[in-house]
Amino acid sequence: MKLSEKAYQLIKEKIITLELRPLSVINERELMEELGLGRTPIREALYKLAHEDLVIIVPRRGMFVADISITDLLKLFELRVVLEGFCARLAAERRTEEQLAEADALLNELRNVSGDDYKALMDIDERLHKLMYEMSDNEFLIDILNRLYDHSLRLWYLTLDRLGNVRSSIEEHIGVMEAIKAGDGETAEKLIQQHIIEFQQKIKDAI
Amino acid sequence: MKLSEKAYQLIKEKIITLELRPLSVINERELMEELGLGRTPIREALYKLAHEDLVIIVPRRGMFVADISITDLLKLFELRVVLEGFCARLAAERRTEEQLAEADALLNELRNVSGDDYKALMDIDERLHKLMYEMSDNEFLIDILNRLYDHSLRLWYLTLDRLGNVRSSIEEHIGVMEAIKAGDGETAEKLIQQHIIEFQQKIKDAI
Structure with a gap:
């Protein structure tokens, strides 16, 4: 490197x-x-x-x-809802068998993580999002979503001790990946959007 | 500066x-x-x-x-279709009176440009897009769209002498701005998406 x-x-x-x-x-x-x-x-x-x-x-x-503002939070999430949704649709069309196997491995890892190990849970969330980005096979989109994710992660760290149970949120990726595997872009889009919106709500409640 | x-x-x-x-x-x-x-x-x-x-x-x-590849072109435009559409929807909700006046001035300028003055037409296209981005009032989105526009512009220069009449394409902004002015996000989204798709087709045909 x-x-x-x-x-x-x-x-x-x-x-x-x-x-x-x-x-x-x-x-x-x-x-x-x-x-x-x-x-x-x-x-x-x-x-x-x-x-x-x-x-x-x-x-x-x-x-x-850089500072973190509430306005930024709202603008960041409104954009992520659209882009992660679009990404999920592309992923359902373009994912490779290798990437699906990687998703399975990550979801297995998730099942074995303790619900109060926030750091490990967040790490798996990050790897699941970034794997879905790769599945879209669009480098412009991958680059943008990686950056937006990093900004969101910073907000998550800001509210870490007040977020409560995040395990169930992260388990929403199971449904997303099932839809992507089935080639059902519409369902994948809807589920990842719900995941982002719910997570945003958790962060807003914790601020 | x-x-x-x-x-x-x-x-x-x-x-x-x-x-x-x-x-x-x-x-x-x-x-x-x-x-x-x-x-x-x-x-x-x-x-x-x-x-x-x-x-x-x-x-x-x-x-x-950097090189310009056909694959990039397709990936760039599929992303712009989604993001410009989303941007138009936000613009219809958030545009200020001052921005609408600026749009009117630009569209007036467009009416006075000769159809074979490609450079002037493209300049107005750029300013209309970038004004619409500003109307979205989302800095993350503005930054991303400005960059994607620059990449698209480079493709346009690559095919400049074979594009034919672009005036009618650029006049599509009239309808977009009318919808934004009326607060009709759905129509603005549909029209700007058509504009991007049609322009992409012109470039593909010219390559």
Whole structure:
């Protein structure tokens, strides 16, 4: 992996998990020491994150972690409802046998995760969404949905301790994947949209 | 404007209009001389363009203008159909009086453009689309659609001399804006989708 890609992944993780809090100042030197990377890869990573609206660059003032606003939340989810729905429809047409096998493996993993292991549950949710994105076989869409998912994940971390039981939400992926497997794009679309809307409601209730 | 933003706009223009041909090598030094800008803003601009898939960075080999593939064209348009449709629906709900006045001015401008002035027609098409994006009042969506539009514009430049009459296509925006003005999201969605599909067909026929 390129060093800037490594820096990007590590810093993004810190921002999404709120280890780097919204609005906090980003200290390049600290990141260089902590991640053991040079100035160039760190800076490239920060530019990329700025481009994804996770970092704000203020000329002559420095860099900050982007804030999370309620307005953003609503705009993010209204868009995800449409795009994840469209993605599910494409997935039902284009998924490969290999991808379906991967989905089965993930859903099996889900059955064995304890209901209070939030981190593991969220990890499976992420892998299920991202697998569905890949199934769409549309790189433009995959790229957009991956980014929007990262933003949503950050909101999830913000409300983590107040979300309550998320296991049942994540189990909704079982129905989505069954519909995709059956080639039933309409049902897959409806179910993933319900999943996004319900999850958004959980986050709104927890804020 | 920041220097890197200026470099970004100028280089993007060169790529979209095919002055920089697909797959050609990008020469940083030449760009620095031609644009009268330093290495840092040029490099920042190129990273941003790489992030938007208009430039390809190959470690230890250099930078290239991204290729244009037929597969990309199909994937780009299938996504734009969905997103522009969704955008039109939001626009019908959220547009401001000021934006509607701007739309009227643009449509008046369109009436006075000669049918064989492709450059002026395309410029109005771009401003009409981008105005509709702004009307959606969803920054995530605006950002995505602006990028997808740029990619489409590059395809249009590729087929420019074989597209035939595009005036009637662009006049389809009149109906879209009327529906948006009337708050009729369903009609606006249907009309903008027809516009995208028809334009895609023109480009496919011309390739």
